[in-house]
Amino acid sequence: MSAEIKELQELLDREKLIEDQVKKAKETARGILEAAHKEADSIISAIEMDPEWEKLEGAKTDDILRKKHELEEQYTRNIAALGKTALENLDTAINRIIDETLRVKK
Numbered sequence: 001m002s003a004e005i006k007e008l009q010e011l012l013d014r015e016k017l018i019e020d021q022v023k024k025a026k027e028t029a030r031g032i033l034e035a036a037h038k039e040a041d042s043i044i045s046a047i048e049m050d051p052e053w054e055k056l057e058g059a060k061t062d063d064i065l066r067k068k069h070e071l072e073e074q075y076t077r078n079i080a081a082l083g084k085t086a087l088e089n090l091d092t093a094i095n096r097i098i099d100e101t102l103r104v105k106k
Contacts, residue, residue, distance in 0.1 A: 047053050
């Protein structure tokens with residue numbers, strides 16, 4: 001029975017050792033995570049304060065507005081062309097109806 005108690009004690013000691021190692025690993029991971037968060041916050045702050053970043057954001061906004069304006073102009077041209085085509089088709093249809101009506105009456 002003494003051997004079994006000794007074996008159980010060894011298992012308990014190993015378990016405690018492993019628990020301590022896990023605790024230390026968690027603390028180390030927590031420290032690494034906190035340091036990474038601080039570093040990321042520092043980088044973001046530096047980027048937000050950089051005047052070049054503001055220029056890039058402004059250029060991006062200007063580019064988006066320019067493309068929007070181009071698309072609006074293209075849309076207006078397409079609508080105008082579609083309206084013109086519709087009127088031409090209507091005019092052609094009316095002329096054909098008149099021609100057919102006159103042909104039938106003769």
